Amino acid sequence: MLRSPLDTLHSSHPDLATALQTVSDRLHLASSEGLISQGAGDDSGAIENRLRLSKEYTALLSRIRALSGFEDFLQPKKGDAFARAARYGPVVVINCHDQHCAALVVLPNQATVGHVPLPKVTEADARKAQSDIKSSLWHKNIRERGVRKKGEQASEDCFPAVLAALWHNIVKPVLDYLGYTNNVPTGSLPHITWCPTGILSFLPLHAAGDYSQPGSRVFDYAVSSYTPTLTALLASTPSTLTPDSRVLAIGQPATPNLKPLPGTIHEIASIKVHIGHKYGFSQLVDDQATKNAVLDAMQVHHWVHLACHAGQNPKDPTKSGFFLHDGTLDLTTINQRSFRNKGLAFLSACQTAKGDEELADEAVHLASGMLMAGYPSVVATMWSVIDDDAPLVADKVYEQLMKDGKVGNGEAGRALHGAVAELRGKVGEMEFYRWVPYIHIGS
Structure with a gap:
């Protein structure tokens, strides 16, 4: 649902974007027809058509990449390009699978990406946490913004346990890696942008904390933001x-x-x-x-x-x-x-x-x-x-x-x-x- 490179091109150069989309569609159609017609006799005309469209597509890409701001259009991102996403503070991408999770830490002005293993959390754990939060909110009758009714209380509040698990198993290991827990800032807090994937995108990492213990809340160490993708940060302009x-x-x-x-x-x-x-x-x-x-x-x-x-x-x-x-x-x-x-x-x-x-x-x-x-x-x-x-x-x-x-x-x-x-x-x-x-x- 995020803006694609073609959407970005269309905003500033609509004619080129339309031309590229048209040629791309024709090339795709010609390639599909070529696969269907294989073995059906002479297809030299179809081959020439695909070559012509391919050259036209390549020429359009060259024109687009000559434009300011589009030098890397439809090119794979390089490590230093992703580092630009962290120009205002670390970006933490969290991937979760069946048996293990890990955080990839993109730091300002660094082409290499840090790796933080998160062995104590799995995709099943994340799904259970999301389900618990959803159930708790349902019991509190929180389904739309409105005036709170007296007596609306949940039979059981899952938040302390869920937020403590997020703190110990995901957020604190990342803060430890960044050195934030050892050197608590006395002035302006550092800024972290979380980029959770999959089911983790439903969990409140910005509120992680063991609220039974002092000094165990993420908001005491950093300001938190989110991004759905690194590309979204690269495309943003102050x-x-x-x-x-x-x-x-x-x-x-x-x-x-x-x-x-x-x-x-x-x-x-x-x-x-x-x-x-x-x-x-x-x-x-x-x-x-x-x-x-x-x-x-x-x-x-x-x-x-x-x-x-x-x-x-x-x-x-x-x-x-x-x-x-x-x-x-x-x-x-x-x-x-x-x-x-x-x-x-x-x-x-x-x-x-x-x-x-x-x-x-x-x-x-x-x-x-x-x-x-x-x-x-x-x-x-x-x-x-x-x-x-x-x-x-x-x-x-x-x-x-x-x-x-x-x-x-x-x-x-x-x-x-x-x-x-x-x-x-x-x-x-x-x-x-x-x-x-x-x-x-x-x-």
Whole structure:
């Protein structure tokens, strides 16, 4: 669901992208027809056609690779290219198989990749942890953003055990390898971008910790972000708001046929206060927030904040979307637009980073879809959030980001780190289901 090299080419050179796609399709068809017709007599004409198309394809590739920024177009990535993904801090790719797991650590300015064995965790362990979290959230009746009802308690809270296992078996070995646990920073924390694969992409590595022991929480040692792929980081470009930039806020306090979200009113009001007169600000609320109106507004605004219900479509993830006044604005529709020069997408809705277990290796969810659409930095939620909590988190994130209007160098991850710390201090660190869902994806 992430933007392909051809998508990137199409954004800046649509004619070349179309020509390459056309020749590629014709070459594929000609090759298929050649296999079918083998042994059927003289096929010299078909051979000449394939040679002509092959030369045309090669010539187009040469033209594209002569363009600035496309020198490595459709070329295998080299080690030093992946190192650029870690230009703002280590990137940790975690692979998990039936019998063993391991972390690959990409470090800034280093072509070699570090290897950290993780012998105490298997794919079955990860799947069990994900199932336990899902069951716990179900018991707490956390299925969509809304006002919490009194007395909604789970019969058993799996979070302490799951987060402790993530800490001891995955996260702490990585932090030990990086030397972070031996030298706790006194100033700004280092930034780690986690790139979990498969079923691990459903687990909250950013909240890993043994909460029965002091000094055993990942957020005391590093700021955490996520990326669905290394390529997504390589493709991202930092951005800074200018006086001409505009921020768009979408609010749905009373979406038809869904639970009311009164907190979205305060949430949008606080964003407007932080933006002040520094940048342009627009809001679409209630019946103003139709699918077409929101999509058109996203085209001309640099940042977007969506405070509304949202949902994942397990049968077709590209139909996952945001629930607006007149229906669902889905990923397919969003990605039909070629957004350029975008910055932050803040998805203050439910399940915006919740994928489908059947598509665990495809990193398909609303947050990755917004990366594909051209937003290099996305704040999202792994599951539904409490309506009272969302305004606090948004308030603190924008308070920090509005100091310089920058995203793309880890700023959004740091802002969210601080905001979630405030929420954790308010509700208590053992209220995991309230503060754990907030995550940052991208650069």
